[in-house]
Amino acid sequence: MTAVDERTGGQRAGTGSPLLRARNLVQEFPVRAAGGVKGGVVHAVSNVSFDIYAGETLGVVGETGSGKSTLARSVIQLPRPKSGTVEFQGKDLMKVGRRELKDSRRHMQMVYQDPFGSLNPRWRVTELVEEPLRGHGWGNADSRKRRVEELLDLVGLDPSQYGKRRPFELSGGQCQRVAIARAIALEPALIVADEAVSSLDVLIQAQVLNLFEKLRREMNLSYLFIAHDLAMVKQVSDRVAVMYLGQLAEIGPSEGIYRQPLHPYTAALLDSIPRVDPVTGAAHRPVALPGEPPSPIDPPSGCRFRTRCPRAQQKCAEEAPQLVERLPGHQVSCHFPLDLPMPTVPPKPAAPVADPAPTSTTAA
Numbered sequence: 001m002t003a004v005d006e007r008t009g010g011q012r013a014g015t016g017s018p019l020l021r022a023r024n025l026v027q028e029f030p031v032r033a034a035g036g037v038k039g040g041v042v043h044a045v046s047n048v049s050f051d052i053y054a055g056e057t058l059g060v061v062g063e064t065g066s067g068k069s070t071l072a073r074s075v076i077q078l079p080r081p082k083s084g085t086v087e088f089q090g091k092d093l094m095k096v097g098r099r100e101l102k103d104s105r106r107h108m109q110m111v112y113q114d115p116f117g118s119l120n121p122r123w124r125v126t127e128l129v130e131e132p133l134r135g136h137g138w139g140n141a142d143s144r145k146r147r148v149e150e151l152l153d154l155v156g157l158d159p160s161q162y163g164k165r166r167p168f169e170l171s172g173g174q175c176q177r178v179a180i181a182r183a184i185a186l187e188p189a190l191i192v193a194d195e196a197v198s199s200l201d202v203l204i205q206a207q208v209l210n211l212f213e214k215l216r217r218e219m220n221l222s223y224l225f226i227a228h229d230l231a232m233v234k235q236v237s238d239r240v241a242v243m244y245l246g247q248l249a250e251i252g253p254s255e256g257i258y259r260q261p262l263h264p265y266t267a268a269l270l271d272s273i274p275r276v277d278p279v280t281g282a283a284h285r286p287v288a289l290p291g292e293p294p295s296p297i298d299p300p301s302g303c304r305f306r307t308r309c310p311r312a313q314q315k316c317a318e319e320a321p322q323l324v325e326r327l328p329g330h331q332v333s334c335h336f337p338l339d340l341p342m343p344t345v346p347p348k349p350a351a352p353v354a355d356p357a358p359t360s361t362t363a364a
């Protein structure tokens with residue numbers, strides 16, 4: 001067991017430097033109480049660190065409100081996080097000016113859940129796909145036309161059939177393909193996919209996931225892939241980060257996280273979905289996660305999961321656990337992780353015994 005290495009993130013036996021290196025990211029939102037009285041702060045992302053290597057997919061899972069989208073948006077600086085560092089292609093995005101940030105954004109693109117909402121309804125498909133190229137002064141009109149056709153082919157949309165259509169003349173899956181064509185137009189190194197396939201039906205989901213995989217192979221793309229669907233995240237990710245109430249509970253190789261979760265929260269998340277036991281092959285009956293997540297305005301002291309954790313002890317209320325590596329490349333933030341025996345509640349101290357009355361030993 002070793003403490004997380006601040007230089008490497010200690011998260012993967014990766015070669016070379018990571019494409020993206022996020023350290024101690026914090027994002028908070030002020031909230032106003034009713035009547036304009038001073039409110040609190042939503043601790044949406046608290047001290048999150050991770051790396052992503054070229055050609056790698058990092059999946060992010062967690063319940064609603066655990067901070068997945070805020071983390072994704074912090075990475076692409078929309079808006080800039082409150083503190084921390086985001087090094088992308090060796091450049092600290094927290095320090096660069098607007099022009100340099102725009103330049104870096106060419107190489108990191110976001111694909112959102114709602115493909116209709118992300119496309120201008122008045123534009124035709126060819127205009128939509130050309131727009132990022134024009135915005136970054138890419139080529140001339142002729143070369144852009146050729147590039148648009150190439151991109152539409154790449155995402156499986158026949159330019160002659162779909163090029164002139166507007167978003168409302170496309171299905172959800174076709175719209176998402178247009179959004180992906182826009183995202184890859186400038187040959188980015190990283191795609192941040194925030195629930196990018198969640199609104200699509202299962203068959204189309206599979207097609208879009210295959211497209212992501214094809215682009216990963218052909219363009220060596222990396223993904224930060226966010227989804228509620230744990231089985232899907234397992235399928236597409238090399239590594240998985242599990243978020244709870246704005247923090248990383250666990251991060252590690254996808255296979256290891258699902259086969260041997262170390263954090264009680266990850267285990268509870270996995271228990272809450274129907275699945276087949278990887279060891280025995282037996283069907284598992286889902287068990288709902290106990291309780292509700294506490295408010296991110298006033299998270300519990302110590303370990304944020306302790307109020308719902310079956311293994312919680314006094315230490316969990318008093319001391320925030322650190323992310324530590326317990327298996328190769330597999331880190332967990334828990335005082336009593338699942339690879340240790342169930343902690344036993346320490347016996348209550350016995351009632352104080354009154355000092356025995358001094359006995360007089362007067363000599364006879």
Ligand SMILES: Nc1ncnc2c1ncn2[C@@H]1O[C@H](COP(=O)(O)OP(=O)(O)OP(=O)(O)O)[C@@H](O)[C@H]1O
Pocket residue numbers: 029030031042043044062063064065066067068069070071296
């Ligand atoms: N602009 C904002 N202002 C105030 N609070 C916000 C804002 N954006 C997010 N939050 C809060 O931050 C917390 C994290 O939200 P976030 O959307 O990142 O979670 P999530 O894990 O992506 O949830 P979901 O799976 O439902 O999309 C939530 O409590 C949310 O209400």
